[in-house]
Amino acid sequence: MIRRLTASDRLTDRPDHSLVGVIRIPEGTVSPVTAIVRRVIGAVLALVAAVVIVYIDRDGYRDVNGDGLSLLDAIYYATVSLSTTGYGDITPWSPSARLVNVLVITPLRVLFLIVLVGTTLAVLTERSRQAFKIQVWRKKVRDHVVVVGFGTKGRSAVSAVLTDGMKPGQIVIVDTDQNSLDAASALGLVTVHGSGTRSDVLRVAGVDRARAVVVAANRDDSAVLITLTAREMAPKAQIVSAVREAENVHLLRQSGADSVVVSSETAGRLLGMATHTPNVVDMVEDLITPDSGLAIAERDVEPDEVGGSPRHMSEIVLGVVRGKKLYRVDSVEADAIEEGDRLLYVRKVTPPAENEETS
Structure with a gap:
């Protein structure tokens, strides 16, 4: 029996705070040792502050x-007060000492307790921070790239996009593998944790506002469904899909893929x-590797x-893009460059290390 999706199952119907764990916004990581050291330092500082305050007004205590x-x-x-033990053998008796205990020692006691239970509060704070970041991200994300599938193909696609x-x-990964x-x-x-075949997962990833969608699924039937769903959500986005078998290329095209890679x-x-x-393979590998x-x-x-021939340019031009159609450089349509055309050419990539040396 097939169970229908309820409102709680659809990610798009959930509030932002319930998407913590589904969407993860990158942030800096802190090692456990560093976190513990920070908490110990906080506790020591609170204790030192209490000691100094009590000692300065020591005449007000008995x-x-x-x-x-x-x-x-x-x-x-200070130690027994901040730890809320309070044996009662030392007490503030002057008005100033009692006022200091109310206004200063009590807040320090609360701060000390927060440090002691910092692990629990850290979890709550982390969830709150992630929920806030998710809320801000979902409101502001525009013109990003969504990559469905982060296997070998997806990672290579991300590497190329980062190199550009x-x-x-600005890159969102959708996958089910943690x-x-x-x-x-x-x-x-x-x-975003979820299957790219589900429309609510793609919507949470912001496909409807994405500039491009890369479909790098492991199965052709999944790629077709993801492409079809993404095209329905984002009619103007550039959708690039990978397919394992050439016989399925037409299905990807019909589903709305702008480019299909077999x-x-x-x-x-x-x-x-x-x-x-x-040597030809080495050259092809060099051309499709964007790093160097x-x-x-x-x-x-x-x-x-404009008006010139792409064959007579200083760069090696491979083709001319006119509208949404690509013409090879040896075709009649590419004899003369027109205004609004785009050129596909071979360029030399300078590695980052070489750039640093020359600068």
């Missing part, structure tokens, strides 16, 4: 012997080429390039 307070007595009184200059916080989400979060990416056949062709032309060497890029034409 112990059971009726004599004044020494420094050791002040430390003892997009900030990690290990993959943890790896994505470690890179500073926003993560992963298995592409890998197979490269493997076949490597048996007799390994040569890379294929796209740019707008300059005003002084």
Whole structure:
């Protein structure tokens, strides 16, 4: 029997605070040792403050012997007071000492207790902070990239997007595998735990406001469903889908994918080429690796390039994009560059280390 989704099952019907654990906004991590050291320092500072305050006004306190307070007595009184033990052997008797206990020692006692139960409060604070960050993120996120699936294909896609200059916080990963989400979060990416085949998960990821959607599912049927759902939500977004079998390309196209990459056949062709032309494979690998060497890029034409031939440019031009159609550089349509065209060309990529040396 198939159970219908209730309102509590749909992520889009949940308040922001209930999405903690579903959406994770990246933030700096603190080691357990550092967290403990910070709490100990906080407790010691509160204790020192109490000791100083009591010792300064030591004439306003009396112990059971009726004599004044020494420094050791002040430390003892501050310790038992902040820990709420309070044996009663030392008491404030002057009005000023009692006022200080009400206005200063009591808040320090509360602060000391907060430090002692810091683990529980840290969990509550973390959830509150995450809920607030999720609320702000959902209101402000625009023109981001959603990557559905963070396997080998998804990670490579993210690497390419990051190389193009997009900030990690503008990339959202959707996956059901927690290990993959943890790896994505470690890179500073926003993560959403859930299946990309569910419309509410994609909506929580902000697909309807995304600039691009990368579908890197492990199964072709899942890729078709994700693409179809994403296209329905985001009619203007650029959707790129990966498919394992070439016979399913038309299904992805019909579902709304702007570009379809056949992963298995592409890998197979490269493997076949490597048996007799390994240098060609190395060059192809260089072109599709954006980190260094040569890379294929796209740019707008300059005003002084309009009317010229892409074959006679200083750059190696591979094609001309006119409207939404790509023309190879040897086609008749690409004889002359028109205003509004975009050029696909080969550019040299300078590694970051080399940039630092030259600067």
